[in-house]
Amino acid sequence: MTVKFRPEIKDLVPYKPGKPIKDVKREYGLTEVIKLASNENPLGSSPKAKEAIIKCAEELNLYPDGNTTDLKEALAKALGIKPSQILPSSGSDEMVDQISKTFINSGDEVVMADVTFPRYLSTAIMMGGTPVVVPLKDFTYDIDAMEKAITDKTKLVWLCNPNNPTGTMFTEKKLLDFLDKVPKDVVVVYDEAYNEYVTRDDYPKNSLPLLDKYPNIIIMRTFSKIYGLAALRVGYTIAAEEIIENINKIRGPFNVNTAAQMAAIAALEDQAFVKESYRVNKEGKEFLYATFDEMGIWYAPSETNHIFIDAKKDCQEVFVELQKRGMIIRPIFKTYIRVSIGTMDQNKKFIELLKEVLA
Numbered sequence: 001m002t003v004k005f006r007p008e009i010k011d012l013v014p015y016k017p018g019k020p021i022k023d024v025k026r027e028y029g030l031t032e033v034i035k036l037a038s039n040e041n042p043l044g045s046s047p048k049a050k051e052a053i054i055k056c057a058e059e060l061n062l063y064p065d066g067n068t069t070d071l072k073e074a075l076a077k078a079l080g081i082k083p084s085q086i087l088p089s090s091g092s093d094e095m096v097d098q099i100s101k102t103f104i105n106s107g108d109e110v111v112m113a114d115v116t117f118p119r120y121l122s123t124a125i126m127m128g129g130t131p132v133v134v135p136l137k138d139f140t141y142d143i144d145a146m147e148k149a150i151t152d153k154t155k156l157v158w159l160c161n162p163n164n165p166t167g168t169m170f171t172e173k174k175l176l177d178f179l180d181k182v183p184k185d186v187v188v189v190y191d192e193a194y195n196e197y198v199t200r201d202d203y204p205k206n207s208l209p210l211l212d213k214y215p216n217i218i219i220m221r222t223f224s225k226i227y228g229l230a231a232l233r234v235g236y237t238i239a240a241e242e243i244i245e246n247i248n249k250i251r252g253p254f255n256v257n258t259a260a261q262m263a264a265i266a267a268l269e270d271q272a273f274v275k276e277s278y279r280v281n282k283e284g285k286e287f288l289y290a291t292f293d294e295m296g297i298w299y300a301p302s303e304t305n306h307i308f309i310d311a312k313k314d315c316q317e318v319f320v321e322l323q324k325r326g327m328i329i330r331p332i333f334k335t336y337i338r339v340s341i342g343t344m345d346q347n348k349k350f351i352e353l354l355k356e357v358l359a
């Protein structure tokens with residue numbers, strides 16, 4: 001090749017998503033495959049969102065509303081903030097990209113945890129930033145160490161609460177202490193992809209008031225998890241108007257498609273679906289905890305819709321053996337795997353197959 005690629009992307013590896021059900025069926029000649037690999041909602045999505053998609057079919061010839069006006073207004077109303085503080089994106093994944101493009105210059109330090117959502121690292125490298133990677137402590141964000149990792153070169157800090165893939169959380173007190181100490185010119189991105197699943201009281205349940213006191217915070221949320229709209233790609237960010245205006249400059253003009261906008265508005269209105277998803281997840285988590293305890297399997301306490309467990313066997317081997325039996329999970333590293341919490345039937349099937357594989 002004589003064309004020259006940007007040196008920053010030389011060592012980047014493409015994001016590895018959870019293996020699709022169709023691929024596993026084809027590879028192993030299976031007819032029944034369960035995927036508990038991508039933290040999707042096992043209940044599907046709100047019927048109201050599906051109705052919105054059908055309506056959207058009448059508008060396939062038209063470009064989406066590039067300003068996502070109705071979605072911003074619906075979110076603003078639901079959250080009690082101004083539409084100008086909100087920016088929807090094509091999944092919060094796209095927002096990770098956009099935030100990195102908006103803030104990171106070559107040589108800027110970007111602080112993040114070592115075991116967390118991988119796109120924080122790849123987008124920092126993509127922009128020529130210097131990742132400063134802070135190890136987890138007991139599989140949980142070590143907020144004190146992250147604060148100590150901040151230098152005068154730090155541009156941005158990524159916080160994921162609760163964390164993917166470990167499912168663990170840090171408390172409201174830890175977050176506030178951290179925000180008080182971080183210099184105001186350092187951007188703190190607070191990724192709340194799983195916040196609706198949290199059961200603990202010491203979690204920062206409502207992060208929105210933080211915007212008043214800490215203008216350097218950016219809150220990211222998604223419709224992919226509890227709202228069950230992963231296929232449509234829609235998430236949103238809340239921040240000070242000046243931050244939103246600047247991110248808005250670099251986004252694609254029609255980045256959130258019409259179906260995603262319409263379904264997100266409908267899904268937001270169906271809080272009964274969200275409530276039921278929370279209930280099923282909590283019940284599934286308690287069942288899995290009790291079964292892991294019986295089996296002597298260690299797990300990290302999860303505040304999400306997935307559980308990080310020590311299979312005590314090479315994670316790739318567990319992944320392949322489960323896959324052969326029609327169950328897709330996520331190998332993480334060493335002997336650790338991550339399993340999404342499914343319906344009770346799916347959870348029971350997972351346990352049955354895990355027992356076989358670990359026997």
Ligand SMILES: Cc1ncc(COP(=O)(O)O)c(C=O)c1O
Nearest residue numbers: 091092093117164193222224235
């Ligand atoms: C912590 C975290 N942030 C962001 C995302 C991206 O989600 P989406 O792009 O589907 O909104 C995920 C997806 O798994 C995640 O786990």
